[in-house]
Amino acid sequence: MLTRISTFLYQRPRLILFLLLGPPMIYMAVVYVGSLFSLLINSFYSIDDFTGLVIGEFTLRTYSQLFTPANREIFLRTASMAAVVTLADVLIAFPLAYYIAKFASPRLKTWLLIAVTVPLWSSYLVRVYAWKLILAKEGILSWFITLLRLDGVLEWLLSFEVIGGSSLALSPIGMFIVFVYIWLPYMIIPIQTALERVPGSLLEASGDLGANPMQTFRNVILPLAFPGVVAGSIFTFSLTLGDFIIPGVLGNSKFFIGQAVYSYQGTAGNIPLAAAMTMGPVVIMIVYLLVARRLGAFDAL
């Protein structure tokens, strides 16, 4: 019996394909794409100012609300944070990625890769929580800074209005550290993958042609690692844009995009505005992905 079914199916590859592909595609298309589509539609609705109910008519009014000075500031604040976090992650990730790709022995490489991927998969929330302990005013980092007698420098940094706050745990500086920490593995792995593909012979050729290690690094390794950097930055940038937990836990009262979306849909009950606001990160990310594709980042993913 089974053999008959088997033969029947074997003669109809299209049917097999349909049977295999059907369930996952139906699920993703209906549940996921369908939801994204309903989000898009909702962003063209508006809310009645008096009753607070959603009016199901096409309008661009909700989008126009995005361009109020307050919202523009939120977009700018979030995008700048995403940009500096990405930059810092590149700088911190590069040495380790370079070491794993070009210097570590195969055995050590396996372990180092595990050491990088375990934090990537492990609990995001717990890792944020760890920093709440570390950055607290009475916590370990302040203790260490005081031990080094650098507490004056810390207070001086915290006194700046844009980046400072009452303590590290409630300031954009603290938020920056946590963002950098949380997304770091997402930057290390693509850079390592890109560097892994640089053939050793190329480095030797560069040396043979008279370049010193510094020149080889600048003219051969860096350009070839660039697609990996761009690939990593897709993650760090996108994840920072949409995050509402880190700014909520460590920030001051100044909103990030994610927090604004969260509060619009939650307490304010204004789903159209929340939907329109999420289109911000989506559009930024689509533009970013298009640019990244041009720069060859997808080969390094």
Next chain:
Amino acid sequence: MRFNASSTPRASWALKIAALGTLLFLHVPMWIIFLYTFTPDERTYTFPLPGFTTKWFAIAFQREDLWEALSLSFRVAAIATVVALVLGTLAASAVYRSKFFGREAISFLLVLPIALPGIVTGIALRTAIGGLDIPFSFWTIIIGHATFCVVVVYNNVLARFRRLHGSQIEASMDLGANSFQTFRHVVMPNLATALLAGGMLAFALSFDEVIVTTFTAGQQSTLPIWIFSQLTRPRDRPVTNVVATFVILITFLPIFFAQRISAQSSDSEGGSK
């Protein structure tokens, strides 16, 4: 670097120190939580710890709300993993065995839930589910989790398929096995560890997820939601420390083994998320 072409070049001290620094930056913060589970201090995060106690483990153990949250997280992660295993394996087999129009689009569609910020997935599901007047429940949490768990299984299984030799399948068929027997005796044993690795990662991902969950849950509180409420309004700091430690340990093992499995079967595919 110029002369020792045959041997591996040696890293400079500066590079080694920088690499080690990054590694410590990645790992030390999590150890700090372990330390804090022993603090007798209930209201602040004072360091150095003002004393030493192990009483919080017993106190956390007796908290009913924690057990409920833990059991909910387990059930959600288990079901979401099963859904992801089935859907991810099906999609991977389809993409592996035939070339068809739109093959690239499938990988793109599957990776979208983890490439877009979680809040987009979360609020999209919330508007859709709310718009259809479906009550937010246990099942809506699973629907959300499954969307981003599928890609994890898919990636692992597809990577394994690509290393599987087509000749093995052909040999099995030539020796008279039908498709089901071939699947059972040839394909399955080859896929087993990839399924295990993908499944464990999917489980860990779902067990920890908070952003999408805040949008798709009703009154239910998964363990991450419980921790999140403690992050914004800390009431039980010592208990939270114990829970956080517990979460690290419980997710560390599956992640570690999943990565070992991937690392053993290939050198470079270990970190493909």
